[in-house]
Amino acid sequence: LPDEAESAHPASIKLGVFVATVITAAATAAAVSGVIFGPRPDPIALGLLTVLAIAAEVLQMDLYGDGSISVSAAINFAAGVIAGMPGVVCASAAVALVHYIRRRPRLYKMAFNWATHTLAGTAPVMTINALTIPLHAANLLLLAFPATVAALAYYAIDTGLIAGAIAMSAGLGIMSTWRRQYRWLATHYLVLCILGLFLAAAYTALGAPGVIVFVLPIFMMRYAQKQYVDRTTESVRELKRMNDELVQANSEIVAGSEAIQQLNNELHAMNSELFLTLAKIIDARDPYVHGHAIHVADYAAAIAMELGLPAERIERIRQAALLHDIGKIGISENVLHKPSKLTAEEYEYVKTHVTIGADFLRTCRGLRHLAPFVRHHHEWWNGRGYPDGLKGEEIPIEARILAVCDAVEAMASDRPYHRAMALDEILAELQRCSGTQFDPVIVEAFIKVVEQKGEDLVVNSACEVDLRQADAWPVSFSRNGGLHPPTEWSARKKKAELAS
Incomplete structure (x- = not known):
């Protein structure tokens, strides 16, 4: 006792x-x-x-x-x-x-x-x-x-x-x-x-x-x-x-694991910085799309989180968004910056930026998993997109998310051929194209994200735009959707949309 x-x-x-x-x-x-x-x-x-x-x-x-x-x-x-x-x-x-x-x-x-x-x-x-x-x-x-x-x-x-x-x-x-x-x-x-x-x-x-x-x-x-x-x-x-x-060995393993985790965190940070640097290099070729890839990545990550995708997949989508226009590196600047209307051959040539980008990524073991998302981010929900004419759920969900975010960023930013659209106009355009160009589920998810985060979510990425010329160009809408300005504006707009 x-x-x-x-x-x-x-x-x-x-x-x-x-x-x-x-x-x-x-x-x-x-x-x-x-x-x-x-x-x-x-x-x-x-x-x-x-x-x-x-x-x-x-x-x-x-x-x-x-x-x-x-x-x-x-x-x-x-x-x-x-x-x-x-x-x-x-x-x-x-x-x-x-x-x-x-x-x-x-x-x-x-x-x-x-x-x-x-x-x-x-x-x-x-x-x-x-x-x-x-x-x-x-x-x-x-x-x-x-x-x-x-x-x-x-x-x-x-x-x-x-x-x-x-x-x-x-x-x-x-x-x-x-x-x-x-x-x-x-x-x-x-x-x-x-x-x-x-x-x-x-x-x-x-x-x-x-x-x-x-x-x-x-x-x-x-x-x-x-x-x-x-x-x-x-x-x-x-x-x-x-x-x-x-116990001693376990302590050493834990210490080693912590060191490995620290190195992994540092590598992850370096990897993120590398992706951002590549995105800036890509955007630097066109002063009118400054910050375009970064904003697309932000929108894509927000949509992926709203859809409840796992963290690893959200990170992959963000990486793909930062590199979705990497194929522009393989497109001649003479064509990218051509002020007049593109010829049919030039138009088809610009469309190859998605396959060029996918081929670039396949050559790198650490990036090849992003290749399908970059290749198919211009596919349409109804199968009328490019390069492979995929439709519906044949298109990877990552690419479907990028398609919506790419369009939102383009509409939200000033360009030589149009002023930035207001948020309600952007949402109306997305809803109008839902089920044809865009996956309705992705469109609905983006609308919910906007409702949660407010108007500050959508950012104008343009740094220098001559809006006086844009004001002089009339705008009309076709029954199938999309802007149809006059010849020169149409050529420049189509060239920019396809290149982005």
Whole structure:
């Protein structure tokens, strides 16, 4: 029992009452049971049993940790059968005294230990001694069942009282404490108590010599237990050493993992900067689309998040958006910046920027997964886009997202051939083209993003635009959708739209 039991804490007061009750119950049981049950004590038997109890407790084994185990239960059980309650009282007192000498606990703890062993010893006194069956070798089979019941009762009382005291001192549940510390000892107690019955039978048949001879198996059992405990303790120490090594190795792995994560974060940051740099290089070829790719990437990431796509996929979409016009590098500036109407051949040539860009990306192992998105970001939902005429869900969802974002950014920014459109005009145009040029689901997702983030989401990316010329160009709309300005404006607009 812990020393804290003497404090004024309610749990300690409860423990004190419990200890006092157990000691009182043991004293009462010793007095009452001594009158009702058991034969008159034999001084020789009492002395012999006391000596055996002392020897058993002196030879107790310390388990790995705070526990210990001994064979004194066999002596105490035999004392109850041979000498009744006086034998139990003497054997229990001997065990408690040896424990006190070895451990030096407080006196009330020694009294509690005596009380638990004494109350447990009432089990054989009130069962086997209460029967009228003579204790002879021929009657051992008849006594097997009551002896088993007495052994289980001894085990339950002894371990239950100690578990109760431990639980109260630590503020734990009694049953959980008992299961954790004492449930595994059931077989140990059962075997020792049955050996105690045989020891009592040997004393009845042969007297003191029979006890001395028969006690040898009990102490041989103790020796076997000691060998087992020693090997187990060594195994536990080895396991602990291995566990310490594993803990150390795990700490090193965690440290290495953190270092790798740090490097990964740095590489990710460098990768993001590289994508932004490439996007700026691409946009730098045309002063009228400055920041175009970055804004397309922002819109695309917002739509992807609204659709609930995983973080890895959102990052891929953002990367593809930054590089969606990388194929412009393969288009001649004379064609890209041609002020007059494009010829049919030039128009087809400009359209190849998507395949050129996809081919560029396929040559880089770290970017080839973006190639399909770049290749198909000019496909239409109804199949009238390019380069492959894909339609519906044949088009990768990443490319469908880029198609909407590319168009939004173009409509939101000033160009030489038109002023930037207002947000409500952009949304109206998207809804008008939903189901033909654009995936309706993507259009709806963008509208929700705008409702959540407000008008500041859409940014004008143009840096220098001659709006006076744009004001002079009339604008008309066809039944199939899209702007149809006069010839020169139409050529420049189509060239810019196709190139973007």
